[in-house]
Amino acid sequence: MKLRKITASGSLLLAALTLAACAGGPVPPDWQAGAHASLNTFSSAYLVGNSRVAEAEFKRARADLSRTGRADLVARAELVRCGVRVASLEFDNCPAYAALAQDAGAAEQAYAAFLTNQPTDAALLPPQYHGLSGSTLSAIEAPLPRLIAAGVLFNSGKLPPAGIQIAVDTASAQGWRRPLLAWLGVQVKQAESSGQQELAASLRRRIELVGGQR
Helix, strand or coil: CCEEECCECCECHHHHHCEEECCCCCCCCHHHHHHHHHHHHHHHHHHHCCHHHHHHHHHHHHHHHHCCCCHHHHHHHHHHHHHHHHHCCCCCCCHHHHCCHHHCCHHHHHHHHHHCCCCCCHHHCCHHHCCCCCCCHHHCCCHHHHHHHHHHHHHCCCCCHHHHHHHHHHHHHHCCHHHHHHHHHHHHHHHHHCCCHHHHHHHHHHHHHHHCCC
């Protein structure tokens, strides 16, 4: 099998950052197939809020990648983890990636800067993030990159209310509990700050439903 860049959880995020096998040709090495499967499962589990499974699968993926002795591959995995956290409005400057940054490639360094709200060369980012703004958010077709972009814009204070609604609708459509709760929380704060108490109450009821309290 030839190596190719792949999607995970319906996303172009892993297409930009991970390697996997496609049909036809030699069988890929075990580490590659294992890391691919584990990163896919990690992303799905994290987004639906299953932290136990997500943590176990990420550890498995990282162990598979570490067996190659290639810090650049492990760095990519850490950026996958950082990306799903940004999509869920969890900002921590990707510390595990930072420990590997000196061995990462230019594209990975640019993407890490993008995720952590640092200046970066946009030309090195995945195409869906070129010219990113609140008005271009809906043009990103894949749901996870769209949520990541929304998180980046939110963290930089550049996401308009319409963009927040896009993020809510995206997470809701995918059944991604973790980011949906985070983005609904943002909407609650906005409603409360603008004196829209009925809207805030409605949003809180929705949060209770998503969280299993109703």
